[in-house]
Amino acid sequence: MEQIKININNSSYQTAIVILNWNGLADTMECLESIQQYCIAENFFIVLVDNNSSQAIEPLIERKWAIPVLILKNHENSGFAEGNNIGTRLAMEYKPEYVLLLNNDTVLLDNVLAKMTSTLQKYPDVGVVGAVNYYFSNPEEVWQAGAHVSVKTGNIKLAEVDPAQEITMVEYVPGSSIMFRAFLADKVGLLDPNFFAYSEELDFCLRVKKENYGVVFIPDARILHKVGKSSPMAAKEYLRLRNKFYLFKRHSTPADFIKISIKETAKAFAKAGIQLVKKGTFVYYTAIYDAIVDYKHGRFGKGKFEKFLKLK
Incomplete structure (x- = not known):
């Protein structure tokens, strides 16, 4: 797989942001622009996995970015789960403390990265943190932040967002913005590629909880999500x-x-x-x-x- 490095100057970073692109160049560019706008002072780098897009990504490569981006061209569409795994494995070579899986069709509203890392630093028993996803088309309406899940009944109830809470405990946070401690990749494994897409992040969060690490979302961490732009x-x-x-x-x-x-x-x-x-x-x-x-x-x-x- 071909690698293209942009501003990758360090041998290690505190946080790796893994972003998967599949024929979504405009969305991916907007996502990267929001990261550059709000998080440029943080110690992070981006692993951008192009999942064998038919759409050329040269405009992204040629853009003068001020943030470190490592682009990986995948020669097949490995799906959401394995595509993120490919990016995470590459990210691990740079010894990050934290890994953030971020959908390319999201836009940051502020320094979400700092809020996530500071939460993991403050709460050592928390293994996974997520942000509140608001509809891109309606920025005042919550799409999803996390959910309470019963493995006995199969019921999945979306959690309410209470701005007064610092963190909210859940069983699951959406894979559109999920940060985890990097060592958990060895402890519980990565996303299961058998899922290809859908339910893989819930499976991952349940495995984390079985190891007695908490899963939370941060009500004050807000992103916009262009929900519903994928497959039929x-x-x-x-x-x-x-x-x-x-x-x-x-x-x-x-x-x-x-x-x-x-x-x-x-x-x-x-x-x-x-x-x-x-x-x-x-x-x-x-x-x-x-x-x-x-x-x-x-x-x-x-x-x-x-x-x-x-x-x-």
């Missing part, structure tokens, strides 16, 4: 259902897993019915069928993702 819904539903089976099989008891699987399948059928009425298409039922079959036969990773990208 059928492709998402295929991955989401298959991955929910995989997730709760790992973290729930056998009896609870059966109940959760039935509930998640029923929810997927309800969504498919709505899409049938709205769009007159059966593709969402096909996505459910393939999700169940692929899970049963252990076909994980990318699976049928690209098939559903082509189906509307």
